[in-house]
Amino acid sequence: MDYQKYLRNENFPHIWCSGCGAGIALKAILRAIDDLGIEQDDVAMVSGIGCSSRTTGYVDFNTIHTTHGRPLTFATGLKMARPDMTVLVVTGDGDATAIGGNHLIHAARRNIDMTVILYNNNIYGMTGGQASPTTPLGDIGTTAPFGAVENTFDISGLVIAAGAAYVARCTAFHAKLLDDLIRKGIEKKGFSLIEVMAPCPTAYGKLNKKGSGAKMILDQKDAAVRIAKAEKMTAEELEEKIVIGVLVDRDIPEYIQSCDAAVAQAMNARNGSA
Numbered sequence: 001m002d003y004q005k006y007l008r009n010e011n012f013p014h015i016w017c018s019g020c021g022a023g024i025a026l027k028a029i030l031r032a033i034d035d036l037g038i039e040q041d042d043v044a045m046v047s048g049i050g051c052s053s054r055t056t057g058y059v060d061f062n063t064i065h066t067t068h069g070r071p072l073t074f075a076t077g078l079k080m081a082r083p084d085m086t087v088l089v090v091t092g093d094g095d096a097t098a099i100g101g102n103h104l105i106h107a108a109r110r111n112i113d114m115t116v117i118l119y120n121n122n123i124y125g126m127t128g129g130q131a132s133p134t135t136p137l138g139d140i141g142t143t144a145p146f147g148a149v150e151n152t153f154d155i156s157g158l159v160i161a162a163g164a165a166y167v168a169r170c171t172a173f174h175a176k177l178l179d180d181l182i183r184k185g186i187e188k189k190g191f192s193l194i195e196v197m198a199p200c201p202t203a204y205g206k207l208n209k210k211g212s213g214a215k216m217i218l219d220q221k222d223a224a225v226r227i228a229k230a231e232k233m234t235a236e237e238l239e240e241k242i243v244i245g246v247l248v249d250r251d252i253p254e255y256i257q258s259c260d261a262a263v264a265q266a267m268n269a270r271n272g273s274a
């Protein structure tokens, strides 16, 4: 596949540290778009702020690098105005579930047709390692020097509970699976989210003595359990594991279609009463 076709070479070198999972996620997104044969001009990618969100600077789609925590609001407006476009949102665990948490649950609740690729590295990477809502209990962040004392969000579980049509999880190790999961998410009519466990060796890894990026990726491989197997395991057996694959895929009313139907109903009512 010709990756160059999709890249803004003038913006390289990129900012990502060696061993960061962000590049793996980026390449999987490009392969998914390429496999689906979607024209670059028909794709709009929206991101917030963070290392993950820097992705929009490197790809030759229509892109908006927005403000911290707000990519879903921009993406919602964009999709409402241009429902013909394939709208992708790239965000981080901090961007999407801390400052942007409210937008995440409501975008999922509305089930608006867009695909979110959320790079979960368990920390605020760009700003040097503050604890995020997905920093595991007891793990170190610069704002939690003796270990995080807050419970963590299960991002996929949160988005499933909020009402998304499609939710999947993957690790940076399972790059080929990630292509498939993103492709299915894009094909799904409705709100889809793919949570990518993407190692941050520089902030989270260093603070928690996790070793190199390569080691962190191999550790993810060992911790990963496919959903079909996970369904037969107990909660105890699943502790410390990463369940990967399609977690939810359901056909439920999509927001723009519901809005269009409501407008048509209102027009009919008005015309009928005229």
Ligand SMILES: Cc1ncc(C[n+]2csc(CCOP(=O)(O)OP(=O)(O)O)c2C)c(N)n1
Pocket (backbone or CB within 6 Å): 049, 050, 051, 052, 053, 068, 091, 092, 093, 094, 095, 096, 119, 121, 123, 124, 125, 126, 127, 132
């Ligand atoms: C309103 C606002 N608050 C805080 C910041 C500082 N800031 C920039 S990136 C970031 C955290 C990013 O974390 P995450 O979304 O997990 O992305 P990562 O860098 O880990 O990929 C913060 C707090 C900001 N840019 N804007």
Ligand code: SF4
Pocket (backbone or CB within 6 Å): 015, 016, 017, 019, 020, 021, 022, 051, 052, 121, 125, 126, 199, 200, 201, 202, 203, 204
């Ligand atoms: S700080 Fe972490 S998340 Fe940011 S580029 Fe480096 S490894 Fe990746």
